[in-house]
Amino acid sequence: MTSISLLQPRFKQLKTLRALAIGLAIGFAAPAFADNLPEVQRLIKQGQYPQALDKVDAYLSSRPKDAQGRFLKGLIYTEMNKPAEAIGVFTKLSEDYPELPEPYNNLAVLYAQQKQYDKARTALEMAIRTHPSYAIAYENLGDVYAKLASQAYDKALQLDNANSATQNKLALIRDLITTSGKGNVKPPPAPVAAAAPVAPAAPSTLPATVAAKPIAPSATIVAATPGAASTSAASTPASKSAAVTAAPVSAAAPAPAPTQAKASAGDDDVVKAISAWADAWSRKDMKAYLGAYARDFDTPKGASRKAWEQEREQRIAGKGGKISVSFDTPTISINGDKATAKFRQHYKATGLSSSTTKTLVFVRNGGKWLIKEENAR
Amino acid sequence: MKPGRKFALAGLAVALVAGAAVQLNGKPASAPVTVNELSAIAQPRPAAELPAGDSSLPLVVSDSGPEEALTRIFAEIENNRLGNALQLTENLLRQHPNYRLAHLIRGDLLLARAQPIQTFGALSNAPADKVADLRAEAVARLTAYREKPPADFVPRYLLQMQPDQRFAIVVDTRRSRLYLYENDIKNGGQPRFVADYYVTQGKLGAEKLVEGDKKTPVGVYHVTANLPRQKLADLYGSGAFPLNYPNEWDKRQGRNGSGIWLHGTPSDTFSRPPRASDGCVVLTNQDLDVVAKNLQVGLTPVIISNSVEWLSLDDWAKERSELNKAIDAWRADWESRDSERYLAHYSTRFKSGDQGYTEFSAQKRQVNASKEWIKLKIDNLSVLRNPGKEEVVVVTFDQDYRSNNLNNQMKKRQYWLREDGQWKIIYEGSA
Numbered sequence: 001m002t003s004i005s006l007l008q009p010r011f012k013q014l015k016t017l018r019a020l021a022i023g024l025a026i027g028f029a030a031p032a033f034a035d036n037l038p039e040v041q042r043l044i045k046q047g048q049y050p051q052a053l054d055k056v057d058a059y060l061s062s063r064p065k066d067a068q069g070r071f072l073k074g075l076i077y078t079e080m081n082k083p084a085e086a087i088g089v090f091t092k093l094s095e096d097y098p099e100l101p102e103p104y105n106n107l108a109v110l111y112a113q114q115k116q117y118d119k120a121r122t123a124l125e126m127a128i129r130t131h132p133s134y135a136i137a138y139e140n141l142g143d144v145y146a147k148l149a150s151q152a153y154d155k156a157l158q159l160d161n162a163n164s165a166t167q168n169k170l171a172l173i174r175d176l177i178t179t180s181g182k183g184n185v186k187p188p189p190a191p192v193a194a195a196a197p198v199a200p201a202a203p204s205t206l207p208a209t210v211a212a213k214p215i216a217p218s219a220t221i222v223a224a225t226p227g228a229a230s231t232s233a234a235s236t237p238a239s240k241s242a243a244v245t246a247a248p249v250s251a252a253a254p255a256p257a258p259t260q261a262k263a264s265a266g267d268d269d270v271v272k273a274i275s276a277w278a279d280a281w282s283r284k285d286m287k288a289y290l291g292a293y294a295r296d297f298d299t300p301k302g303a304s305r306k307a308w309e310q311e312r313e314q315r316i317a318g319k320g321g322k323i324s325v326s327f328d329t330p331t332i333s334i335n336g337d338k339a340t341a342k343f344r345q346h347y348k349a350t351g352l353s354s355s356t357t358k359t360l361v362f363v364r365n366g367g368k369w370l371i372k373e374e375n376a377r
Numbered sequence: 378m379k380p381g382r383k384f385a386l387a388g389l390a391v392a393l394v395a396g397a398a399v400q401l402n403g404k405p406a407s408a409p410v411t412v413n414e415l416s417a418i419a420q421p422r423p424a425a426e427l428p429a430g431d432s433s434l435p436l437v438v439s440d441s442g443p444e445e446a447l448t449r450i451f452a453e454i455e456n457n458r459l460g461n462a463l464q465l466t467e468n469l470l471r472q473h474p475n476y477r478l479a480h481l482i483r484g485d486l487l488l489a490r491a492q493p494i495q496t497f498g499a500l501s502n503a504p505a506d507k508v509a510d511l512r513a514e515a516v517a518r519l520t521a522y523r524e525k526p527p528a529d530f531v532p533r534y535l536l537q538m539q540p541d542q543r544f545a546i547v548v549d550t551r552r553s554r555l556y557l558y559e560n561d562i563k564n565g566g567q568p569r570f571v572a573d574y575y576v577t578q579g580k581l582g583a584e585k586l587v588e589g590d591k592k593t594p595v596g597v598y599h600v601t602a603n604l605p606r607q608k609l610a611d612l613y614g615s616g617a618f619p620l621n622y623p624n625e626w627d628k629r630q631g632r633n634g635s636g637i638w639l640h641g642t643p644s645d646t647f648s649r650p651p652r653a654s655d656g657c658v659v660l661t662n663q664d665l666d667v668v669a670k671n672l673q674v675g676l677t678p679v680i681i682s683n684s685v686e687w688l689s690l691d692d693w694a695k696e697r698s699e700l701n702k703a704i705d706a707w708r709a710d711w712e713s714r715d716s717e718r719y720l721a722h723y724s725t726r727f728k729s730g731d732q733g734y735t736e737f738s739a740q741k742r743q744v745n746a747s748k749e750w751i752k753l754k755i756d757n758l759s760v761l762r763n764p765g766k767e768e769v770v771v772v773t774f775d776q777d778y779r780s781n782n783l784n785n786q787m788k789k790r791q792y793w794l795r796e797d798g799q800w801k802i803i804y805e806g807s808a
Binding site for chain 1 (some may be wrong): 477478479480481483484485486487490491492498500503504507508583685
């Protein structure tokens with residue numbers, strides 16, 4: 001069984017987002033834009049960020065105040081993985097146009113990526129203040145609250161930070177919808193439930209409620225979908241969450257493919273780490289072999305690291321004759337920065353050959369998978 | 378789907394409070410006043426109650442802990458004002474950034490905004506033991522805040538303090554509470570409630586028996602030293618006060634172990650769960666600092682009980698005078714040199730060191746016979762009742778013994794046991 005966690009490097013995620021976003025944005029937004037902004041969008045879509053940046057700068061040189069242009073510029077910086085610059089653009093934009101919710105929302109996404117959840121919360125609360133029915137901001141705010149909750153639980157329960165490593169699923173707004181007069185802004189009576197006193201539900205409804213909570217896709221992009229939000233969702237406050245989740249679900253439909261691709265890439269890295277480890281063992285390259293283990297490797301029977309290293313040295317480098325270590329296709333499951341690999345290990349040395357089922361638990365440290373636990377059976 | 382979330386959280390507060398009540402009701406009724414009666418006696422305290430101002434004694438300072446804030450937070454949750462509850466929780470965290478219970482409540486309140494939650498400590502896969510610890514702390518603190526000791530009742534143990542003992546400490550392990558009492562000399566040495574504090578006890582509860590059993594001893598102790606922070610590992614926090622466990626009575630009962638201290642919390646922790654130490658009684662650092670000012674090394678009694686018994690002042694005065702009479706009768710009978718009358722105060726189970734009743738009585742008869750006169754003066758008497766089923770009282774005093782051929786001054790400690798309605802000495806020795 002192979003299971004892959006949702007954790008991916010941010011740039012991968014953003015690529016997924018962009019691919020989804022542009023199609024939608026081009027589809028409905030074109031009329032709202034000044035002449036050469038569609039060109040900027042096209043360049044973004046093609047991943048030609050420096051060119052897109054040049055174009056948008058040229059556009060802005062004659063219209064330095066233009067909100068659409070500046071918004072796209074912030075987006076380009078975000079795509080180029082320049083969060084500081086992007087934050088700068090969106091911050092200025094929110095100061096000049098405090099009535100627009102989108103810059104606040106995107107600021108929040110950027111802050112959340114930097115794990116600055118308190119700032120993200122403030123920005124989203126601003127977005128909601130400007131547009132009390134701004135669905136995406138609510139959805140994002142829900143995620144930020146969950147993040148803050150997770151941090152609070154870490155402190156309360158002295159957890160390691162495994163939780164905070166999970167990825168952001170906050171939705172970046174790809175388009176300035178509210179200026180175009182459309183947008184996924186719903187009529188007022190859709191306040192978030194937490195703000196409205198609600199009659200207690202019968203307890204029996206609770207489990208169903210939980211089950212109904214959709215599990216957000218890994219790359220939740222909410223590209224503005226004015227049709228869906230403004231018409232269908234508007235009527236009943238109760239349908240608020242359904243409406244909100246409807247947008248990401250439909251938008252993200254193509255997402256699984258890149259996720260899978262990325263997943264096997266993560267797999268590959270672990271397989272490579274196993275190969276390198278087995279090779280080093282076979283070569284009796286003690287430096288590489290011991291280097292495959294994490295600094296905090298759980299030594300057998302809690303022996304000291306030094307004692308364990310000495311023992312391995314004796315058994316490997318100190319052994320006469322050849323050693324050969326190979327393995328069958330491993331079963332790998334990755335969860336955040338932790339990966340568990342299970343495989344059949346074949347060991348051959350003078351006078352001994354054995355096959356055992358081995359489980360290696362890896363931790364990712366600076367892009368490198370290192371062995372944290374080793375168990376044979 | 379959202380209404381459920383609110384309901385669930387409100388249920389949390391109710392469950393916490395109800396859980397506390399059930400726990401109290403489930404307690405076995407113990408002598409003079411049961412805990413149930415206590416909670417009936419204790420008036421619900423208004424949040425901003427001020428200490429009585431008509432006294433020159435120190436003000437009541439017991440509300441300095443987070444109990445009041447927690448009470449308000451849970452009241453807001455019950456009333457479905459989750460925003461207020463979150464704000465109050467964040468205020469509390471500004472005051473005590475390392476307060477894990479407050480972090481947990483904050484986590485719940487934030488998570489409730491993102492998804493419906495159904496329980497205290499709603500994080501999925503939350504380590505159940507840690508959540509249970511924090512829940513137990515919340516229950517202990519909220520219960521203690523609602524049920525202060527009644528004003529005209531005193532702990533049965535503090536029958537008489539010697540004049541220079543300014544304060545006494547009484548710990549209730551079931552309630553995770555430490556009560557600080559002042560020796561109110563102006564009022565005839567009545568114990569006067571000063572403050573109470575949340576405490577942590579041994580992981581496996583109270584009634585320590587042997588080394589390493591991770592239990593807190595029950596008995597009458599005193600602090601024997603004051604170890605300043607600089608000399609301590611971080612675990613002990615802002616200070617430590619070793620207790621004289623095992624005392625004479627413990628040793629006689631075959632109890633052993635050592636290193637039972639009163640101490641603070643590590644620097645990264647505001648408050649520890651109700652049961653977490655290896656037997657020590659642990660206070661928050663801020664509480665320890667306040668209590669420490671009132672501790673006199675070698676003097677301040679620290680009485681640890683499973684469940685404090687409370688006496689009305691009338692009953693307290695009666696019990697005290699009964700024991701004073703018994704002690705004075707013993708003194709007078711010793712002076713009388715009538716060995717039979719004198720030895721009638723001793724239990725046949727008497728033991729002191731290697732000496733049993735037989736050896737002791739033979740020796741006393743011999744000594745008394747050689748006396749022409751005996752004068753015995755008792756000063757600085759303290760009478761502290763030992764918690765527990767057996768009726769045992771720890772009596773300590775300065776003894777000034779004069780006779781025709783020997784004078785002797787000593788500090789003496791006796792354990793008196795009520796046998797068939799009579800108070801009898803079962804141990805004595807120098808203190």
